[in-house]
Amino acid sequence: GESVGLHLPTLSVQEGDNSIINCAYSNSASDYFIWYKQESGKGPQFIIDIRSNMDKRQGQRVTVLLNKTVKHLSLQIAATQPGDSAVYFCAENIRSGNTPLVFGKGTRLSVIA
């Protein structure tokens, strides 16, 4: 996950624009990745996942891209809305392994109306 200190990286986006949130994962053996959204005062919510045999996966208004060569994951949100304002976490895992998901430290998305 991202190497950040006490302050989360923040992305400010104009309403209606597209957002791209990035995540550098740490384990080259990881083969399963998830994006979570956490709104203020709530628990994280599953957004979308991708397995390592895919480069891209699309959901409703969201797309996850996986670049295994550089161990990079991104979440693209189309036509960003105020309700998209939240902290976004990536998580990685080795599906055949014996260890739980490893979460990144998160990126705060702030949508400007």
Place this chain on the structure above:
Amino acid sequence: NAGVTQTPKFRVLKTGQSMTLLCAQDMNHEYMYWYRQDPGMGLRLIHYSVGEGTTAKGEVPDGYNVSRLKKQNFLLGLESAAPSQTSVYFCASSSGLAGFETQYFGPGTRLLVL
């Protein structure tokens, strides 16, 4: 179907007091987890369980104990609370059908230790 629920939502403790946080899930999930989340930090795994009667240590287990006596419940105990345990605690569960996979989270418990 309530998903994952946590009790209590908020608690204030004095240093040295003990308490138990309760997590319940109604999805018949095998795996359950306890995380803590501190400002500007991600989720750090405290303990987890891959089935009834089993528990395992996560990244930050010290000062906490857990029990999974029933499949649907996962308890997190603080025997002697310390200010460093002030945090937001999240419980999660996953089906376990394909190992560790998508987790579903509860709403969190805010704990303040004075």
